[in-house]
Amino acid sequence: MRFQKNREDESTGLVRRINRVGSFFGLIGLLAAPAFSAEPYPCRQTETPIRLDGKADDPAWRHAAEIPNFVMPWVKEGDTEATTSTKAKLLWDAKYLYYFAEMEDGDLRATRKERDGELWLDDVFELFFKPSPDQTGYYELQATPLGTLLDIYYPDREPGQYDTYKNKDRFGHAVKVVVNGTLNDDKADTGWQVEGRIPWTDFKPTGGAPKIGDEWKFTLCRYDYDSRFENKQQAELSVSEDTMVIRDFHKHENYGTLKFEGVFDPKTALPADLQKIGGLDTNLVGSPDPPLPYRAQRALEHIPISRLIDFQFEPDTKRMLFIDQPPGTKGSRLVRLLDRKTGETEVLMQSPENTFYSIEFHPKFAENGRFYLSAFGQMSSAREQRRVQIREYRMTRDKAATVYPETMKVIIEWDTWGHTGGAMAFDDDGYFYVTSGDGTGDSDTRLTGQNLSVLHAKVLRLDIENPDEGRNYSVPPDNPFLDLENARPETFAYGMRNPWRMVWDKKLKRLWVGNNGQDLLEQVYLIERGGNYGWSVMEGSGVFYAERPRGPHPFLPPTFEHDHGVSRSLTGGMVYEGDVLPELKGAYIYGDHSTGKIWAGRHDGEKVTWNEEIADTTLGISQFNNDPVTGDLLVSHHGNPNDGGGLYRLVPNPPDPDAKPFPKKLSQTGLFKNVADHEVRDEALPYKVIVPQWADGAEIDRFVTVPTDNPTIPFGGNRGWNFPDGSVAFQTLSLGGKRLETRVMTKQDKEWVGYSYAWNDAQTDAELVPTEGGEIALNDGKTWKIPSRIDCMNCHSRAANFILGLETAQMNLDVDYGDGFVKNQLAVMDDLGLFLRHGAAKRTSTMRGTPETNSRLVDPFDETNPDIDARARSFLHARCSGCHREAGGGNAMMHLQHFQGPEKFGVINAEPNHGNQGLEGDDVRIVKPGDPSKSVMFIRCSKTGPGKMPPVGPESPDPKVVPLLLEWILQAKEEPPAESGD
Template sequence: MAAPAEEEMKTAFESPNFVRRSERERVAPYHGELLAHARCYMALVGILLASSVPAPAAELDLSRENLPPRLQKVGGYAGSNVRGRPEPPLPFVAERAFPELEINRLITFKFEPGTGDLMYVDQPPKMKGTRLVRYRRGSNEPEALLEVDGVTTGIEFHPDHRENGYIYLGHSGPLSGDRADRKGTVTRYTMRDGKPIEPLVIIQWPSDGHNGLGLAFGSDGMFYVTTGDGTSDSDTDLTGQDLTKLLAKVLRLDVKSSDDGLAYSVPTNNPFVGQEGIRPETFAYGFRNPWRACWDHRLKRLWVGNNGQDRLEQAYLVERGANYGWSVYEGSRIFYANRELGPHPVSPPTVEHDHGESRSLTGGVVYTAEKLPSLKNAYIYGDNTTGKIWAVLHDGETVVWNREIADTQMRITDFAVDPDTGDLLVADYKTGSEGGLYRMVPNPDKGRTSDFPRRLSQTGLFRSVEKHDVAPELFPYKVNVPEWADGAQIARFLMLPANEAYLRFAPRRGWNLPDETVAIQTLSLNERRIETRLMVKQEGEWTAYSYEWNKEQSDAQLVSAKGKNLKIDGRNWRIPSRAECMICHSRAANFVLGLQSPQLNRTHDYGDGVQRNQLDVMNRLGFFMKQGTKKPSSTMSKTAETYDVLARITDASADLDKRARSYLHAACSHCHVPAGGGNAQMDLRYFIEPKKMGVFNETPNHGDLGFGADAKIIVPGHPEKSVMLNRCSRVGPGQMPPMGSQSPDPRSVGLLAQWILSLKEKSE
């Protein structure tokens, strides 16, 4: 019979408030652990120790004896079969060009005829405008030539540049002053002693949004200029089909002579010369934002890339006098059927891509060099958001072929061919060492076959797919602010590879994870599994894959790269395309959204009544172990409680401001962050000072959604006047987040409305 004191201790151990640490209770509490009781009874086999204060930081203890049973085997896993790619490798990959140059936010570039010097436009940090820069091959430093209070997006050299020194810049602005004064402008400079002097405005038009500003000289000697619709959303000024204005057009100008009061003359053979109510400069019309123009000397025609709005992106081999439909049409589909169409029939796009693979098309260049023979005479273009690159060959009558040639993670802004090397070069808008210039080179893996798993049961990630029982080495986790997926429940797991089962802890941003990592999500509705998504890192790059569960719930099949639309119990469900996944899982977010400390800093129920903080558990598992040290130590230097935590949006006891900021961080900041993909210049990370968020009483850059000229992103105290809340409340065009759900999240919408209303008191 046990002694009374021993019975007392047994009772204490069985209390629901006491967490047993091990069978013999010989180990110290791990770093940061809090226990409900503090008892020491020497009559037992060993010392019983608990603590009501955090244990001090110590060397990393990799002992697993006091971890929950579910975690005993968690760690590096060698059984994954998720390797390679399901499709044949694309023919080209990107390789760094001009590695000696660090270019921030590269917008456009050309090579100067005669000198071969690289001329480019960038946006250095803290510079509000842009600058023109020269780089001479072999020199030590680039030379800044010109700063513009605006955004310079186009460079073109006169065909006789070697003799006259003319260079043309297309720019929008000014950025300082009133937005109502902003214009699209083409200015000619004369290069003298390597410097641009004698600016002359060639043409100008009112524009604050889609500016176009693609520039190209044709083999006919004429100067072609693109203009956008001048707005930022839905052609609110109705310029797309308005032939009385210069907007939404390709213009054809003669800059060798000038008409009265102009710096150019109108070619007499322009298609609409002499027609009443039509600007004679017009060569073609009906463009939303014709981004990049390039002359095809073989076909003697102009190529133009065009940014669509809701669903489609286009490229056009422009026809003389053509109407391309905007904004009655968006590419090949009706957009606003009730708007008045111009007097000419609508011409279809030459090539068109839906938003499953392209979100912001960047027009390109005709490749005429010999270095890449498979691309000879093809028009090369890409996408600023998805990083994909395509080629299309046209014979003057029809498309011969159109194919994807590379899938990159670049924010593509321009293309050019290096006249010295024949390299096909691509501009990447990212900052620092990641941005700059890349060349396309043949893919060394082209032709290689892959046994990529076509069924979930082939991935090796599950002990039983039918029971949804993952391999015991995988780490289960939850996040503080989960994404809204139309009410679906989401189970999450992390698989680290056996050869590198650790990562570097970061207190705020997404973690850097090793190659062969797999992050897993299974989405279920009413206990029925719909899809399992995998984020896979290979050779430093992340790719997303989705598997659709069968009706029997016994396995799931790999979905094609284009994604899939489903009907589930009468509701729409979208399995995202791989490109759609990577729009949110962007480089600016470090690709992983939930795998960051503020999201994971929470307790998790590991079964058997055991709850632990996830960060502390990961630390105990050695996930944050420093490499190259003699003694085990951690890159997570403090206890979890000292790091930031995103507030759960349903936690009414948490501060309202913190809950709202946590939601915006989790749902929006992967795009709305410096160097992110969001068009609006906002910074929605939770730790940014409110005045630096760029949302309060700020004019939206991407349409007013019917709020009119006084539209603001957030009007403190007035949710009904705030464009942000409207976007988060809608489904379809203009919704935010732009994908991932078919219905608004009532919890987050209600939270944002309550938060915006509360801001009135703070602003008064």
């Protein structure tokens, strides 16, 4: 401010504002007002630069000390607190002094645009600093709602100094302003915010940047003009320091003290018990099951391969062709391995426009040099729709290995919106087989699975040696559907979703095909001529959409099948022909891209004779093959070089003499200090969720741990948080004061696995429950069912990132930690350092924004909340969206996360695809607004037995759900019909 003369006291003639509203925007704040007059204001250091946006949303601001109330200490009588709220914070780093102020203002006024002009005649925020007690110089800086600045250095205090020094020095002072309202009119305004930085070079006249521990003198002040004042030119003036008993900010002897501190560790502000929470290494390592017979060992690691898709060996040579995707490149490339010893390779073809998926050599490659690639993409810049092409090329067979692009011809092609297929194989008669996917990204929305009139969702059989005129193949005369009207004659089998990898079994004279499932199951088929494999009426052996149109042939079951607890993206394999692993010779070997598991199976032509898991790896499996040189069983990992991408061999897995036995008792897990008293380790974080699961009335205590070598969690996202390996989430369920079971989820090798421990009658310990689950007899004659490990993983879906409840929207609530300490749970985790840090900023939060700005569910059963839609959506998100989301296990076209819009939400006026649950009439819907009796969701969430939701878990419906859904459906608004779901 300037030296002001003949101004009447700002405390007179003011209309006090009643019910003043101000947001508490500091997580680490001081409660008294004014806060820092007696004690120095702690200006805390930030390890990361502040990005100016006027919002103070950089993580460091959350740990800056707050000045929560400005005052008028010169007022002799009455309330000295300003009538309009001002909150301010300061931070510093090696380059800048930062400030942020949030000001309530119902009448925003600012017109002056000249830098260093008379800004005190507008609404303005001001800062005064006197760095050195040994020097007379001090600084004045101002910012208005227009973003206009004033910055002056006064070498001494003397009359007329404003005119003398206002344009003398050049400052690097910069700000960003956010105006909540409209300047200079009568519209309702709420306030403004300013975020600024001042480089230490601006303070060069008094010594520049401070050191930790240095103290300066300072004060902050604010002018607030308001039309409510009798004198429209009158402003309310308020300051941060109650030592300013005279309204003269050039009297720096009345300033408060500013102390420069190091980076603040918010953990120190938490109660002592919470400060103990941190990394914990438990004994939940390995598996209770016996070790598998094989493991993956790196092979040909000196070959430069990145994100390997397919690899095949040239017939009668030691040379290999492979398809990979180097980082930073588009599409894929075809590469030839020239020398196994040196790793010398040669790029034969680069394909930036599209991606190669599979390689297949002609049976007479040694004579004709013909080979085949399946390609996926737009194929040309003029074509928008993506397609799959099966292409033939010719190459020389010598070491130079020249591919002639001009020889390329398309054998067959089809359009696609998703699942491509593109696997290839030759049979003993030289006929050419090709797989095609259903052409969609989810749920066969084009209904191609059972449609024989299209090329999609098939195994095709072609004669490429005797092509018809005008195309590069003909149809073999014994194909199964030549006489079926409207059927594509190329079809050999149908009902496929996304057949990924195919191989001809020379002994069985049949094709093996691996097929990616949708929500619950993955399949392997030993193909029969003319077979219908069910998609999308069926998903393997399970019903998918029972009421969809069916092809004219009965459904054939999978030869091998695995649920999503162990397999989530099946990669078809090969028949092992080597001698290195004689017990596997002749077996079909296949695996999973997502879980890294590998299985082997045998079939005698009529039935399955053996099928077992043989290895559990960390590989993203994309292909299997026989190594013709060594006889090894090779597996490819679709990873980058720094992630171990490349080739592996299967080798016997000897027992690990150092392996610790998996805990059979809860007391052996390392999670508890005292199991009998249910006293968990100090390092474990107790947590709550806004919408807990229903477990037949059981009370649930929840905890989570992270490992000592990586005790952090990446924050954010709309799914469960991505915890590091070694993390454990566990909960104990009790009924009537008796502990029944403790459920444990442990993450190992990037995969979550669930186990249960059943408590004994004495309540002294709990025993590991077998794979198939178990039961506990209750005192009332009822039975408590403990889910199987497969049931655990059916709910803890891949689409939800497996871990339910531990997500932002569920964890964003205030928790009473005892002894009067109540704080937002996300903020506590942030203070504990549990959210992932980057680089050197080890004490800087990565929680984006504040708890208030992050997503949050509401309590569905809070009847005082009038927003019934938010309540119902929060319920559906917490209890149903683990499966009912894109690529979840819910087998429906509805996505029930709380943030979804009407189109994705897909329940209002949507027709059910899984029956009407006994409801009558053509107007039955998943949710029929205003009519619960016609709403399938209401029935399924309130019933027991077949058709209940959720299908696993509790035996009884939550009694609070019925009135919630009843009220929601009665008040639901009409929307256009959604895509069918349920």
